[in-house]
Amino acid sequence: GIQVEQxxxxxxxxxxxxxxxxxxxxxxxxxxxxxxxxxxxxxINLFYIPSGTKQNGRLSATTVATERYSLLYISSSQTTDxxxxxxxxxxxxxxGKLIFGQGTELSVKP
Amino acid sequence: DxxxxxxxxxxxxxxxxNVTLSCEQNLNHDAMYWYRQDPGQGLRLIYYSQIVNDFQxxxxxxxYSVSREKKESFPLTxxxxxxxxxxxxxxxxxxTGGSGANVLTFGAGSRxxxx
Numbered sequence: 001g002i003q004v005e006q007x008x009x010x011x012x013x014x015x016x017x018x019x020x021x022x023x024x025x026x027x028x029x030x031x032x033x034x035x036x037x038x039x040x041x042x043x044i045n046l047f048y049i050p051s052g053t054k055q056n057g058r059l060s061a062t063t064v065a066t067e068r069y070s071l072l073y074i075s076s077s078q079t080t081d082x083x084x085x086x087x088x089x090x091x092x093x094x095x096g097k098l099i100f101g102q103g104t105e106l107s108v109k110p
Numbered sequence: 111d112x113x114x115x116x117x118x119x120x121x122x123x124x125x126x127x128n129v130t131l132s133c134e135q136n137l138n139h140d141a142m143y144w145y146r147q148d149p150g151q152g153l154r155l156i157y158y159s160q161i162v163n164d165f166q167x168x169x170x171x172x173x174y175s176v177s178r179e180k181k182e183s184f185p186l187t188x189x190x191x192x193x194x195x196x197x198x199x200x201x202x203x204x205x206t207g208g209s210g211a212n213v214l215t216f217g218a219g220s221r222x223x224x225x
Contacts, residue, residue: 001169004152031212041147041198043216086152088214095160096141096204097168098214100152 002027006087006101013077013108021072021104023087031090032063033098034072038083046072046085077108112137114217116201121222123195131186131220133201141204142184143214146170146197153200159184160206188222195224 003026013019023032034046047054047061049070054061058077063070074081084105088098114135123129135142141160145153155168159178173192178184184203188195201217 033212033214035214035216041200041219041221043200043202045213045215048213088153092212095158095166096206096212096214097143097155097158100145100154102150102152 002029002089002099004087004089004099004101006085006104008104009102011104011106013106015077015079015108015110017077017108018073018075019077019106021074021085021087021106023070023072023089023101025068025070025087025089027068028091029065029089030092031096031098032065032070033088034061034070035086035088036081036083037086037103043086074106077106079108079110082106082108114201114203114215116199116217116220118220119218121220123222123224125224126190128190129188129195129222131188131199131201131222133184133186133217134182135184135201135203135215135217136182137203137205137215138181139203139215140181140206142178143202143204144168144174144176144184144186145200145202147200147219148197156186156199195222197222 051065084103088100090098143158144156157176159165175187
């Protein structure tokens with residue numbers, strides 16, 4: 001099956017700093033999503049981005065499908081950005097299932 | 111407000127007992143999913159259903175069972191055959207058509223501890 005690798009596994013930032021999270025995947029996909037899991041366990045969808053670039057406020061994401069990677073950019077980080085960021089990939093013809101990476105745990109210090 | 115409701119949030123059970131976790135959605139989504147998360151790990155797919163009265167096994171279905179009798183509901187039973195049931199269980203749903211298709215929406219999760 002498809003393998004999903006995220007890096008770095010952990011990241012500690014000072015408030016206001018920028019960061020880049022990376023997601024590599026081992027096979028072609030037509031479904032890629034980024035999620036944020038807060039300290040209480042709730043997962044929120046950040047981006048649906050099988051290809052191209054999207055921006056939402058201080059967050060943006062880029063997926064280069066031909067090279068099998070995606071990047072999540074966080075600018076001017078805030079303490080509320082803390083949590084775990086997951087990349088998940090899949091293909092439409094497989095029931096919409098998503099395969100998750102191990103996540104990047106981000107801690108933003110005031 | 112539309113969303114996914116999982117209950118209970120916390121559940122403690124003795125070894126050997128079956129437990130059922132509830133998942134209800136009012137988003138009118140066709141597809142529903144159950145994932146398991148262990149500490150410090152990503153999510154792994156247990157079962158999924160794309161339509162009422164039909165469901166498929168995910169990557170770690172052994173020791174679990176599901177039913178999909180109504181579009182809104184997708185309960186998960188953790189049976190005594192599941193060797194390591196202590197985990198965080200997340201239910202999700204997905205619209206299968208329209209502008210929101212393919213985006214996965216999650217419930218708040220159920221944390222099961224087997225004593």
